[in-house]
Amino acid sequence: MTDVRMTTVHSSRRLVSVAGLVGGLLWATVACGTESPSGSGSAQAGSPEPATPPSGTTWKEPGSYVYTLKSSEGERSLIGTFRVTVRDGKVAEAVGLDADSRRVVRQLPGEVPTIGELLEELEQARRDNADTAEAEYAPDGHPERISLDWDKDAVDDEALYVISAYAPAGG
DSSP states (O other): OHHHHHHHHHHHHHHHHHHHHHHHHHHHHHHHHTOOTTSOOOSTTSSOOOSSOTTSOOOOOOSSEEEEEEEESSSOSOOEEEEEEEETTEEEEEEESSHHHHHHHHHOGGGOOOHHHHHHHHHHHHHTTOSEEEEEEOTTSOEEEEEEESOTTSSSOEEEEEEEEEEETTO
């Protein structure tokens, strides 16, 4: 009688173990099915945000404008706060507003981008399946904040651009 009871107990435990294993495998299979095409499985890596604001407002970069750029994060040469003047689609003048940006303007003046070049960098990060490639837009459609991180596990490959005081030329 004891042998029969012990066998029943062992069979029940084995059944519970098998059921737990099957349930775990089912859960893992379902979870893998929700993974994004890039393989990261994160919500951010799902469908990329469009380069234009979701409100349907489209923004076309004017040929001439001014803006302030605060570039931070990561180990990059473009760090600091800049006042940028764009004429005919090119940076005509960049003024460093802090020590880091003054050094960049003095040593690497060609590194200061137009807003269009920042949007191109955002689009390239999306094509490269960066872990983070996000933008926030002003009501008129120009970007106000661009966050990039090509690999969340890598150190110092991030970039954060904050765009403020944007004004088209003549406006």
